[in-house]
Amino acid sequence: MGESEQVAMLRRKAWLIRRNILTMIGTGKAGHLGGSSSLAEIVAVLYFHTMRLDPRDVKAPGRDRLILSKGHAVLAQYAALVELGVIPREEMSKLKTVDGMLQGHPDMDRTPGIEAVTGSLGQGLSIANGMALGLRLDGIPSRVYVILGDGELSEGQVWEAAMATANYRLDHVTAILDLNRIQASGPTRETFEIPHVAEKWAAFGWHCVEADGHDPSALMSALEEAAGEKGRPAMVIAHTVKGKGFSFAENNAAFHNGILTEELYQQAWRDLEAAPH
């Protein structure tokens, strides 16, 4: 596959991920639309390009791992795992039901392809570090990817973990920051501003690569650069738009976990249909 074909394929996957997210949410308040849709390209590139993962054997010891530290955006991960055939498509209609396998936040016991329990924010990087330490002890050359949200960076544990990743020179950990600039209560700069994010991570011993988080090509090369960094961990700072792809939800804190009325739901489908796919 040539690069342009690959990019087209990844754009198509991102579109399918958004379609699945919308299908799962439906009308009402069933999921976090904003933070899930900002991840569509990131998750598409990881699962359909960068990560070594056999969808038929998601427990293979040599697989790359993905930890979604911002666990509330798990719909994006479910959406991709459905496209990979890891999660049965019919599970989407049973989202957040007691009989379904798709919980409100990532639950490795119930959902194939989910690697940990996250959702209480701030813990994913620590879990990724533990995996990376164990994999290194066993000589398994897997990478551990972890996606953090920018609102999540106010959790102190993130910075404890950032120091540990650098201290242990875990260069097989790649963190991806979904920098969508909006948290539950509003824009991060009005809610709890964390300025100079790249400089902070650099000061903690990380190599930072900035990328447009909705451009598969930019994400692919940023992830490649991150993986090539030796002796220290690397982070891809992905500049994203919360609610991306849904006109009413873009850059709108109300759709962090907002209610989709029938009218908005229909609008969301029109937005999807209008987008190239």
Add this chain to the structure above:
Amino acid sequence: MDTCNLREAYGQALVELGRKDPRVVALEADLGKSTRSCLFKDEFPARYFEMGIAEQNMTSTAAGLALVGKIPFLSTFAVFATGRAYDQIRNAVSIPRLKVRICGSSSGLSDFGDGKTHQSVEDVALMRAVPNMTVLVPVDAVETRAMMHALLEHSGPAYLRVNRNDLPTFTSARAPYAIGATPTIREGRDVVVFANGVMVSRAVSAAEALRPEGIELKVVNVSTVKPLNAAAIRAAAASVRRGIIVAEEHSILGGLAGAVLEVLSEVRHPPSLVVGIPDSFGISARGYEELLAHFGLTDAAIAGAARKLVAAG
């Protein structure tokens, strides 16, 4: 009676487990010299992770290690292990039932000098309330070692509460051990004392003191607080005529007393009294004995409770 240090037993057992199973790894939050996890570091430096003074990160990191097949033992003071990192224990470790072992060292009042910020009066209650968690409170160094070996095989997360000080030995090094064991340390027909940790020795002293008065105390070591051996508790309660005492170096809220009285609530049983720390934090003291006496965790308090039950009956 011989006394031995439980922390030393923990550190030595950790090394034994390291030799036995290459999956065993250790994490520490800058207290390795005190918890004695440093012994593991000396022999297995590549499998020892100094995580700095960051208990939350240490706990979630242990979860990650367990997720790739390691058997992590993390240690720090009990108050930080269970309190500072409670959310990490709850969410990252216990929901997915990961095989993480949490050693709460210098537990209870045993870090007598450091005072209320460093003494854990509620750690057993916290850990007992977490679904999937096993909670162990060893009585002596021998039982500490036996529990450590049992924890190598046991599934799911576990909390081990380790006293800072030397404690008298009741457990036979030759006796087989299994989690859930609730051994009778001393037989008696009038009152049963359900105790663990340092309070077992107090109960045995109380039994000695009461013998001339014709009061017989049965002493049971409930070192597995969870999963509680309900059958053993009910059988022991049914075997005495006058009453039940629960004695623990822990808040009277939610610890061993809660566990024992919960399982007895479903059956007819003799009247009960609790000897524990009233609903309060600890305090600094010059010595451990002095501090235990300050909170009424003494053989005299247990004997007094037994007399009261016998008089009432």
